[in-house]
Amino acid sequence: MTRQKKIYLEESEMPKQWYNLAPDLPNPMNPPLGPDGKPLTPEMLAPVFPMNLIEQEVSQERWIDIPEGIREILVQWRPSPLIRAYELEEALGTPAKIYYKNEGVSPAGSHKPNTAVAQAWYNKQFGIKKLTTETGAGQWGSALSYACAQLGGIECKVFMVRVSFDQKPFRKMMMQTWGGTCIASPSTETQAGRNILEKYPDTPGSLGIAISEAIEAAVTDPKGETRYSLGSVLNHVMLHQTIIGLEAKKQLAKAGIKKPDIVIGCCGGGSNFAGISFPFMYDKIHGEDIQVIGVEPYSCPTLTKAPFVYDHGDVAKMTPLLPMYSLGHSFIPAPIHAGGLRYHGMAPLVSAALRDGLMEAQAVHQSECFEAGLLFAKTEGIIPAPETTHAIASAIREAKKAKEEGKEKVILFNFSGHGLMDLVGYDKYMSGLLNDYEYPESEIQNNLKDLKGYPQPK
Numbered sequence: 495m496t497r498q499k500k501i502y503l504e505e506s507e508m509p510k511q512w513y514n515l516a517p518d519l520p521n522p523m524n525p526p527l528g529p530d531g532k533p534l535t536p537e538m539l540a541p542v543f544p545m546n547l548i549e550q551e552v553s554q555e556r557w558i559d560i561p562e563g564i565r566e567i568l569v570q571w572r573p574s575p576l577i578r579a580y581e582l583e584e585a586l587g588t589p590a591k592i593y594y595k596n597e598g599v600s601p602a603g604s605h606k607p608n609t610a611v612a613q614a615w616y617n618k619q620f621g622i623k624k625l626t627t628e629t630g631a632g633q634w635g636s637a638l639s640y641a642c643a644q645l646g647g648i649e650c651k652v653f654m655v656r657v658s659f660d661q662k663p664f665r666k667m668m669m670q671t672w673g674g675t676c677i678a679s680p681s682t683e684t685q686a687g688r689n690i691l692e693k694y695p696d697t698p699g700s701l702g703i704a705i706s707e708a709i710e711a712a713v714t715d716p717k718g719e720t721r722y723s724l725g726s727v728l729n730h731v732m733l734h735q736t737i738i739g740l741e742a743k744k745q746l747a748k749a750g751i752k753k754p755d756i757v758i759g760c761c762g763g764g765s766n767f768a769g770i771s772f773p774f775m776y777d778k779i780h781g782e783d784i785q786v787i788g789v790e791p792y793s794c795p796t797l798t799k800a801p802f803v804y805d806h807g808d809v810a811k812m813t814p815l816l817p818m819y820s821l822g823h824s825f826i827p828a829p830i831h832a833g834g835l836r837y838h839g840m841a842p843l844v845s846a847a848l849r850d851g852l853m854e855a856q857a858v859h860q861s862e863c864f865e866a867g868l869l870f871a872k873t874e875g876i877i878p879a880p881e882t883t884h885a886i887a888s889a890i891r892e893a894k895k896a897k898e899e900g901k902e903k904v905i906l907f908n909f910s911g912h913g914l915m916d917l918v919g920y921d922k923y924m925s926g927l928l929n930d931y932e933y934p935e936s937e938i939q940n941n942l943k944d945l946k947g948y949p950q951p952k
């Protein structure tokens with residue numbers, strides 16, 4: 495055996511700083527706006543987030559040190575391996591070299607612990623005793639429960655969307671195993687939850703309702719020792735995920751590759767995509783020729799079909815107005831299996847990157863994704879999360895294009911998570927029960943009516 499499949503870094507080679515894209519954007523970011531339409535002040539966010547994370551949220555520093563206490567926990571699985579997809583390449587007969595960064599090796603099975611550990615650490619430093627959050631399919635709730643367990647002395651309370659709570663018991667069990675509390679949302683514990691239950695006792699719940707409950711539970715703690723935590727979208731979350739791309743850069747260099755030609759990530763709120771791609775956007779801004787592709791489902795076409803607007807991050811309009819591509823906060827997603835990609839908006843930093851031409855966007859259908867997931871599992875061995883199959887489908891498209899063009903391109907994609915908790919989706923696909931669904935243009939226009947009179951970002 496002469497060929498090297500996996501490229502590892504020593505623990506001592508794990509990056510010591512995160513990369514912040516904000517100061518390098520060709521055009522400055524639009525600020526988040528408060529209810530009065532004026533830019534938000536850090537003080538206004540203080541009941542919701544600890545001040546040390548708010549400072550990161552608004553930071554214009556290019557490089558931000560990763561505290562030793564966070565690095566000590568990250569080495570439980572980091573640096574994550576960079577893997578050459580030889581078997582997939584052979585199956586496709588492509589001259590392209592395909593590499594993937596395996597974030598599925600984390601304890602919770604996805605990239606989400608990268609920011610969960612950092613957020614829990616900063617909250618603990620600030621004297622916070624309890625974190626609240628929401629979770630849809632359960633990926634984020636399990637990541638934050640894991641992180642709180644590693645730090646100790648900080649409780650984790652997760653509001654899980656009712657329908658997933660009932661249908662996906664294993665994620666809930668993971669949270670409980672790590673000592674987190676997981677309750678179905680809407681719950682009777684918050685005013686927001688009680689209001690909904692009174693009107694709709696049988697509601698399946700939604701991410702928007704769960705966010706409202708988690709924020710309420712944080713800001714109403716009479717001792718002021720509880721804060722709220724969000725798993726994607728915000729600037730500090732993008733920042734914490736850049737360790738993925740920074741490691742990948744070092745690993746490609748070890749493999750003798752100066753730069754990838756194409757970098758790909760799937761996009762829900764934008765964090766794993768930002769993680770793999772922002773360090774390469776830095777090179778792109780400095781003149782390198784790198785194609786960066788964000789991939790999303792046709793059923794939730796935020797980057798490919800939505801306008802760049804100011805919109806709320808949640809249905810109940812509790813969050814500030816964020817400058818982002820948005821399908822409208824009242825968007826109701828189709829029940830596709832990539833639960834983590836069903837979000838109406840996109841991270842303001844990723845939105846700014848698209849606006850500024852640093853990346854392009856692609857949409858794919860669910861069936862193409864599962865087909866890619868099956869081919870990947872049969873060739874590379876690992877069963878990918880349904881979200882991750884979007885990145886794989888795009889990598890396969892690009893590898894086929896490279897074959898047609900006869901070009902030996904280097905393709906790098908982020909393997910955001912494994913799919914061992916998502917086998918029901920694969921089962922349905924293999925039983926022929928899945929339909930492709932394209933979100934209709936008329937519905938987008940309908941949802942966007944809610945944004946009438948909102949300020950416009952530049």
Ligand SMILES: *Cc1c(COP(=O)(O)O)cnc(C)c1O
Nearest residue numbers: 726762763764765766834881911
């Ligand atoms: C949550 C999740 C995503 C989508 O979230 P982003 O913030 O866009 O990264 C993608 N893949 C997996 C495995 C996830 O758990």
